[in-house]
Amino acid sequence: MAQTILAPAEVDERQPPTELFRHLRSTPGGLRSREAARRLTVYGPNELSRRHVRRWPRQLLAQFTQPLAVLLMVAAVLAWFGHAPALGLAVVAVILLNAAFAFVQERQAERAVEALAAFLPLSARVYRDGVLVEAPARDLVPGDVVEIAEGDRISADARMIDGSVAVDLSTLNGESLPVVRAADPEHVPGPLLEARELVFSGTSCTAGQARAVVTHTGMHTEIGRIAALSQRGHTEPSPLERQVRKATWIIAAVAVAAGVAFLPIGVLAGLGWAAAITFSIGLIVANVPEGLLPTITLALAAGVRELARAGAVVKRLSAVETLGSTTVICTDKTGTLTENRMRVTRMWAAGRERDAADAGGDRLLRELAAAAATCTTAHLAGDGTPADSGDPTELALLRLAATLGVPVRAADRDGARTTLYAFDPRTRRMSTVCGGHLYVKGAPESVIPLCDRHLDVAGRFAALTGPARAEAAEVVDRYARTGLRVLAVAQRVAAPAVLNAGRDAAESGLTLLGLVAMVDPPRHAVPEAVAAAHRAGITVHVITGDYGPTAAEIAAEVGIGGRRVVTGAELERMSDADLDRLLGDGEEIVFARSSPESKLRICEALRSEGHIVAMTGDGVNDAPALRRADIGVAMGRSGTDVAREAATMVLTDDNFATIVRAVEAGRRVYDNVRKFVLYIFAHAVPEVVPFLIFALSGGAVPLPLTVLQILAIDLGTETLPALALGRERAEPGLMDRPPRPRRAGVIDARLLWRAWALLGITSAVLVLAGFFFVLWRDGWQPGAELTGTAYARATTMTFAGIVACQIGTAFASRTDHASLRSIGVFSNRLLLGGIAFELAFAAALIYLPPLQAVFGTAALGAAELALLLPFPLLVWGVDEIHRARRRRRDARPEEAPSCSFATS
Known part of the structure; x- marks a missing residue:
């Protein structure tokens, strides 16, 4: 009998490879085919599965039991018995169209898991029976040994056993820069996603080659855990849906009760049974707002079209109104608050520091910019490519050189280059050789230790002494504290044979040319949008996977919060009560290095306090929180299909300002819904009072209105003006008032008093x-x-x-x-x-x-x-x-x- 291995949930993937192989009953040569087949039976295929499958007939039937649908059915039956079959059929058509639309909208939410599955590759290279073979990725099991190379989509969660790779983890942690994963790093306690010896299913290898042993597959992987979180709970009705449902049940009860109550009154008043029944039917029809449901639907649809023109595609009609109720916006940083376009802002060389915009008159700074731009592989639009292509950091360096009057043409750069030492995620630097010149750029802590000289104030080579190193370190620290990303640029002049002999030999004895600091600048419209959100009483939190001080600096620039930063590790140590107190203070917070659970936990904590939460996101890791939020906002340009499927609204321009515009539109739509509800309800009184006069007079006063005339009013004369009220412009001061309470109804006592009294x-x-x-x-x-x-x-x-x-x-x-x-x-x-x-x-x-x-x-x-x-x-x-x-x-x-x- 085969030996039993640990269940996936019990495997400690961070233990040394020798112990991990022992627990998994595997070897560096992989599993035998028969054992792999047995484990596939035990653990199931390496794919994402649904927790439950909805039965669509029941889901469709539920659309016909909504209160307004029931009321419309009553109206259709009454119209039929009132000898108006055409009107009855028109009402039935309204019921069917609204039910079909709502059903399609609900079914869309179920596609999030299918979109997640698209991140898993179809095949993987795996060792079976000691031989490297290509196998379906769904057949991987714990204990398999897989090979990972540049360009591969990783098939399962695994522990590195040899080699080193750079991995794009943006789908899981939201960070845009690749991270290094190596087989034998020192064990550093911390979050699982930051473990340098682990790789995860659904991420991509951008450089390097390695082998790894599979520890988790299918729903036990990190991406599987996110899929499970995405399926947790269900989509709740919007405030408008809840309020209209409650109000229409009340209206239905009042209408039926009035009709039934006045039936005997009419008989006692001297009416015959036939006249009394006619009177009761008319009273019910007069109280049923037949045009309310189609008017609300069409008004919300108009709001959806307007938002789409403004850059926000809304997938659920009721979300338009929910946007107007928003009390908290939880926003990402990169690409939402910022342009997602790096820009050099500061330069330092030979002890001189300048703003990049003012550096054109400094020869040393121009040489620094030219050297940095030469050490790139990116292309600016129009320089060999129709659009910008390449790393955003390198594009920023190319723009800097062009701005300072020393442009580097891609064709000249690539033609003069004899050797390229590509960016190494382990050393965090890159080098290029052009004849007898080597140009290096990278992280200061990687480049500066390789330098033994620097340029002095006169532009001459001088020894890089202790004081000079200290000065450079102080500048790096100062830039980093303000949220800037710093690169060191160096060069070496030597014989081409030396520079082309190999990286280790070439990258030594460097001369430090200087430092460049860059930032992903805030979008121009964001500060004004944040100010508008604050005037509207909306709190804005930043939840990002980026470095805390950098995110806090950007938040401060656009006017968000007071620089309070809470890291993912700090949040994990907080109890629910501590988190509630933190969020209850009303202070705007930057949540940095956030995990999917952290984002979801923040969302649920805010909602438990009664907030209407709009949550932005773009990665796979954002899907659970996007589904749980009242309004999930996905990025249309940079977002993944998973995020777009899980979200309620998609921003086509990835701009925070669009969210605020959508909130304003939502508030206006809500006000307009109240306007046409007021308009429709106001006619109930002149429709009902004639029937009361008729009944209370015992028939002495003839019936002033017929049932067909009431239907002609409710479905004919009032419909187009009601729809026009749904397109009304905003009243002055719309965004200067606080959000309405969650329990505030569209139909409240003040509206009813104004409509009826x-x-x-x-x-x-x-x-x-x-x-x-x-x-x-x-x-x-x-x-x-x-x-x-x-x-x-x-x-x-x-x-x-x-x-x-x-x-x-x-x-x-x-x-x-x-x-x-x-x-x-x-x-x-x-x-x-x-x-x-x-x-x-x-x-x-x-x-x-x-x-x-x-x-x-x-x-x-x-x-x-x-x-x-x-x-x-x-x-x-x-x-x-x-x-x-x-x-x-x-x-x-x-x-x-x-x-x-x-x-x-």
């Missing part, structure tokens, strides 16, 4: 006045019979009165606090077009004989139309006076408590 009752009084005016002109008395034409003209007057009041309500709804004049009376051209359509639609129902027969309408005369003319102005005027009183009250803070109490 103010606009609704005003409209109801005017509408009933028009109804009774027509009855009075026809000589009607309570309880008297009405001819068909007279009754049709009276109900038509009610219908037209509601339409006229809708126009006034539409203008009143355009602002919540400010005056209409402050945003422009005619600034919303879509609303003007919607009102024009509303009038044309109403006129068609009133004056076209075929529609008169369907909706029970009759033509109105000049007197009736004259009475209707002031209705819009009266409705808008009442609300404008109310808002003016609120503005005066709010301008007197000393009276606010008593006024607030009186209002409540």
